[in-house]
Amino acid sequence: MPLPDKPTRTAHLGHVELLGPRPEESLRFFTDVLGMTITAREAQSVYLRGWRDYERCTVKLTEAAAPGVAHIAFRAASSAALEAVASAGLGGEWVDGDVGHGAAYSFRDPDGHRFEVYWETESYRPDGDASVFVNQAARSTARGAAVAQIDHVNLMSRDVGASRAFAADALGCRLSEQLLTPDGHELGAWLRVTSKAYDLTYTADRAPVGDRLHHLALRVDTREEVLRAADLFAEHGIFIELGPARHDIGGTFFVYVYEPSGNRIEVCAGGYLIFSPDWQPAVWTVGEGDRFQAWNTPFVSSFMTYATPDAGGG
Amino acid sequence: MPLPDKPTRTAHLGHVELLGPRPEESLRFFTDVLGMTITAREAQSVYLRGWRDYERCTVKLTEAAAPGVAHIAFRAASSAALEAVASAGLGGEWVDGDVGHGAAYSFRDPDGHRFEVYWETESYRPDGDASVFVNQAARSTARGAAVAQIDHVNLMSRDVGASRAFAADALGCRLSEQLLTPDGHELGAWLRVTSKAYDLTYTADRAPVGDRLHHLALRVDTREEVLRAADLFAEHGIFIELGPARHDIGGTFFVYVYEPSGNRIEVCAGGYLIFSPDWQPAVWTVGEGDRFQAWNTPFVSSFMTYATPDAGGG
């Protein structure tokens, strides 16, 4: 039986708009410490890209009273795929294009997160900054952690199963891995639209607020660069919450920090790719006690509770 | 306009059957030096996998009078996709399944290389060798270079353009990068069916023989492991032809050797992924002189001429 056409609805995670009350400090973190490049400014927002990102904007920082995520944008697989999304009864609306991309269809997932899907985009090929590598949009930076590209976003959800089903339906996400409690309650779902093990993740939210961000992840090429990023974070007074260490799920090597506005940011490398068209999701059961699984990493409870906007009380 | 359905015909490179006159020495190379695992033996063939490969066989070694490639197998994207391949007028035929996979449709490309496309496959989940990482088929090996998985195959072609067009049509390959002479003659085409920059490559063959192999590539997770593989090759008397160094095309870090039966093998890491659904192929023009492009790597002429079976005279 042929696979349904939904998996080709979206091609990849495009960009994420983060909110924050300390826009200048956050911007310095994203440019000087993470090494991203400013590609546009408009109103209360700054648009950024990593050195390998092919689009003009992969992270948009917007000043706001509280941290959090304003929207998550996926690029459609084609213009027809975008039409299919828009006509799928998701209850959303068309919105004008933002800096770097064309008109988008905007809708909310069951937990309240706002998604956008767009097709038209602006490839980033800046004058005067051409790379000797013609397969690369621009010269690589050598500033700070020099993050290469956007990787994935992890959203809190008060009902992971509902969010996962919605993302499969609306965006064409496939389930790669799943985290359950011993009695079968779904704590997390790792979803993909590319060959990467995940592009979008939902993590169980015990707070009643809704529309919260667990973290945004930016990728570097090597685990060595994650280690170097950790040194930079330490040297620049950035709070390291967890890592560097290895996620069993996805196999990713990571370090998590809080950027100055309060949002959790991951710098990651490694992990595996899924090529099998009939991949069976890997199911993990969360263990007892205070250690992570394979590497026996000590547990940090804030990682399971803190999200933005903060709900108080963990 | 929606993309044509051909890109979803095949999901990934499945396995490659190599031929060789020194089967025992080749097998020792693949198991002890590269660190692959024997998963079956039948008649004059041995079946092998890397520690991350999810199928039973990704490299098949078969005793023969001369080195070369017997067939290249891609897994279909679905059973319907396999039917579509079989009914596309490729002039092939159905063949029985081999160890590890079901019935395959077999056909030849314009240069004479035999391809197979199959859908049914055997996931490798050996008893007594389960990994603590439930997203991994079996425990990783720690033997020799410990190659993780099959990556790509590079075939010689007397007409790269014709082979490229055929692969696009038959397998759904998309063009990622291209190498031209200054006057526009096509020297190489890098083609993908996954998010990787390439899964299948054609390189111009000036010899008149046809059906020749440039190399088979096996992947490790890090560039450090490529460097370690080079040390192992040196210590075990394996001829290193080129590298470790970086390919501008694909961004891959590599080392090339000749396995004991004479076939060229690459151990590779790194490179980039293509997520853009409207990726514009990167076009390189081969330079004058005796150096590679960005890193200015000294040129080794055999790399442009040697292939298996050897055509004599380069």
Place this chain on the structure above:
Amino acid sequence: MPLPDKPTRTAHLGHVELLGPRPEESLRFFTDVLGMTITAREAQSVYLRGWRDYERCTVKLTEAAAPGVAHIAFRAASSAALEAVASAGLGGEWVDGDVGHGAAYSFRDPDGHRFEVYWETESYRPDGDASVFVNQAARSTARGAAVAQIDHVNLMSRDVGASRAFAADALGCRLSEQLLTPDGHELGAWLRVTSKAYDLTYTADRAPVGDRLHHLALRVDTREEVLRAADLFAEHGIFIELGPARHDIGGTFFVYVYEPSGNRIEVCAGGYLIFSPDWQPAVWTVGEGDRFQAWNTPFVSSFMTYATPDAGGG
């Protein structure tokens, strides 16, 4: 003023004899998982080396009722230096040479640890295993974590200051780094006889037993290999106590495990070298709370209390 001659008394840490009640399981760990090579067996002992060690033996495993360290051996800087050690009033005695080295002067430090200093040694140049690298004793192994060489030993001491002063006097150790409580109590001393930041470490022991081992450290060349070692430990059921992570002190990247007989083993990489002849020791004050310093690594209390032989109660 010229430096005193004591710093040239010993050249480097030579070998460590570990005791353990599970000799066969420990031996499998050291050979199959760590990748060391057996170079001799005698009575209840097995002699091992890492692939870069230039002496026949750097780890000696001896069957015993309880885990712990039987002796720590340093190679003298010269035969005259050995004579100087033996005539320094350390209250020890000459002992016959063991496998791989000549006569040694044996004595105990204030906490009861038995040290040996020797000069004559057997360079390891095995027939039939020569490396293509003529600066290397033998071919490198590619088995398991493939540890390269002995790095340092960390001994518990009920009086760190006394042990540190004794090691300076007897072995010529210089102080590189020091860990203090907020009120100035000495919790640890990192001592060197080479350019490495440390070859011998004392850690405060609150148990009254004496002569206890905190850990023996074996070195790999890269942090990537430490990460790979952690995966191997996970896959082989070896208990990971801490790491992979970075020590602020020494800058070393590490992972700590318990070998099957119960001794704590570190696999380490990186760190810095001390070239300055008037290096001022770096002094750290242990922090409040449950995190390590620069990377904010979660604390594992057993790391401060568990040692071999186990004193019970932590």
Place this chain on the structure above:
Amino acid sequence: MPLPDKPTRTAHLGHVELLGPRPEESLRFFTDVLGMTITAREAQSVYLRGWRDYERCTVKLTEAAAPGVAHIAFRAASSAALEAVASAGLGGEWVDGDVGHGAAYSFRDPDGHRFEVYWETESYRPDGDASVFVNQAARSTARGAAVAQIDHVNLMSRDVGASRAFAADALGCRLSEQLLTPDGHELGAWLRVTSKAYDLTYTADRAPVGDRLHHLALRVDTREEVLRAADLFAEHGIFIELGPARHDIGGTFFVYVYEPSGNRIEVCAGGYLIFSPDWQPAVWTVGEGDRFQAWNTPFVSSFMTYATPDAGGG
């Protein structure tokens, strides 16, 4: 028999003064591409350090009509050792201290290279740039290749044997490795005063000029950083002469470039340490043909002939 006291004459390579006709472009290379930090300017000179160097200056750039090396400075092992150097009949003279260090004894080696040995030095502990790592002089940089510290200098010599013997006598250098022609002519000598395999190297100079520089080497912590440096060099139009690749001698991973004034610069990582007090020098015989030894790296003839000042004709 005790070792002679000469090996303790000098502690380490201190700094190297490079000459060049393009001071501004060279300075941009050293600061923006290599990532060194300016610590002083005086007359026609700029003083630089790497992020881990503990002294104020490890590279001094001085404007001059032609490239080359003005002097090579070693730090004495003690003030008494400096006196011993000054009274050893080397035919030199005392010179005033330069920025960052006190009075030095200056003399020339048989090939004409000017050496200085000094004892008093200025530790670099800049206000407002303290590292969270108290064992580190200042915060690490994250700019460009971010070289950590000076590693070694390689000088051309018209008589390698004579230069080697002089360095042993004057500086206390010990021979680690040696490169010979098949008929026994000495092509290179690798000499150490620390635990590193080499701090000073002499390479045979077939040009009659004298006092020429083969290269100055700066160290990074990992081979990954050498690879990253190569990408940066490519992106910034810096001529890569050789590498990244591995030296059999010393085991160092390297990339060689020409800085804008024409001097050859190496960025290196890895290699091995020598702890044995009776190390027997490793002797290599240069091979036939156009390949390097273990990795079979293609040969670049300029590497054996080009030096600064350029002698013309290779």
